[in-house]
Amino acid sequence: MTDRPEALTLESLLxxxxxxxxAADVDSPRADAETLAAHVLGASRGQVAAWAVAGRRIDPVQSVDLRRLAISRSTRTPLQYLTxxxxxxxxxxxxxxxxxxPRPETELVAGAAIEAARAVARRAGGPAGRPLVVDLCTGSGAIAASVAREVPGATVHAVEADPEAAWWAAANLDxxxxxxxxxxxxxxxxxxDGSADVVVSNPPYVPDGRIPAQAEARRDPELALYGGGADGMRVPTAVAAAAARLLRAGGTFVMEHDETQEQLVAGLLRDGAAAAGLAAGLFAGIETRTDLTGRPRYTVAVRTDGRMAR
Incomplete structure (x- = not known):
């Protein structure tokens, strides 16, 4: 990237x-460049595009900032980390x-939890219709924040084990x-225990040893990626057991999972897992749902009135 004075036009920098x-094989290079420029200039992408066409120049400090961010993005640092x-x-x-x-497919998971929470509010009616929702393995707080924003009056709890991730969650959820x-x-x-209307989770579920294909995904913390074991089911199993404990009879459980885990999750919810204290028959209405590409991505189930294993 040149330092010549004429390079200080926004279009030439873009x-x-x-x-x-x-050259770094970033999927959407122009869009990312405009997004980084928007971040530097405190503007929208639309404004950046219009300014570039109009021949706007930017000052040397801003040009250096944009170059620095572009270089970081070229190393496949996620765009969101930079902005x-x-x-x-x-x-x-x-x-x-x-x-x-958070990934786009998780928006569907959040949507299922929101739908279930709204149904509780409608059935209860009036000010008393305050669904209790628990988001396990909240990460950035994306699902919990969406429920709180889209289901007014809901009481929402979020749980995160990683203190570093919890710092970001606090900023978003407080x-x-x-x-x-x-x-x-x-x-x-x-x-x-026994009182939640909805338990939702996007737990770590990637099988051990599988390296994410996308370079940016490999920047995610491993604690948030790997579910434990060759099938990645150790953490999802513990989450399902926690959901069974927390939910009231008739409450809804929503959990994201890997596309390879459709049958494993359905079997877990149907048959239980003795090692996790999860008895058989605690969930009914088990339904696997797909993401926007048609891959089995999350499962919804309803808590029965059965008892937890001891």
Whole structure:
């Protein structure tokens, strides 16, 4: 990227950044360059595009900032880490190194939890219709924040074991009145046992040894990726047991999982897992749902009135 004075036009800087990102095999080089410029200039992408066409020049400090960010992006640092924010459904989230970046498919998982919570509110009616929702393994707080924003009056609790991720979750959830708990999802919130209307989770579920294909995904913290074991089911199993403990009879459980785990999750919820204290028959209406590409991505089930194993 040149330092010549004429390179200080926004368009020339965008072209240079785009070339750098294209050479690094970034999927959307021009869009990313414009997003980085928008971040530097405190503007929208639309404004950046219009300014570039109009021949706007930017000052040397801003040009250096844009170049620095473009170089970082060319190393496949996630765009969201560089801008410090990402959008998830109806909320803007603060994100950065040390927290898992929420994916578009998880918006469907959040949507299923929101739908279930709204159904509870409708059945109860009036001010008393305050569904109790628990988000286990909340990460950045994306799902919990969406529930709090889209289901007015809901009481929402979020649980995260990683203190670094919990720092980001606190920044996103405190303004929305969500109660954040730092600790292990398996043992979380015993005071709420048998009372939650909805338990939702996007737990770590990637099987051990599988390396994410996308370079940016490999920047996510391993604690948020790997579910434990060759099938990745250790953490999801513990989360399912916690959900069975927390939910009231008739409550809804929603859990994201890997596309290879469809039958494993359905079997777990149907047959239980003695080692995790999860008895058979605690869930009914088990339904696997697909993401926007048609892959089996999450499962929804209803808590029965059966008893937990001891």
């Amino acid at each position: 072209r240079s950044a785009t070339d750098l990102l294209r 410090g924010t990402t959008t998830f459904r109806t909320v803007d989230l603060a994100v950065g190194h040390g927290v898992f970046l 303004p929305l009145g969500v109660a954040l708990h730092v600790g292990d999802a398996a043992a979380a919130l015993p005071e709420l």
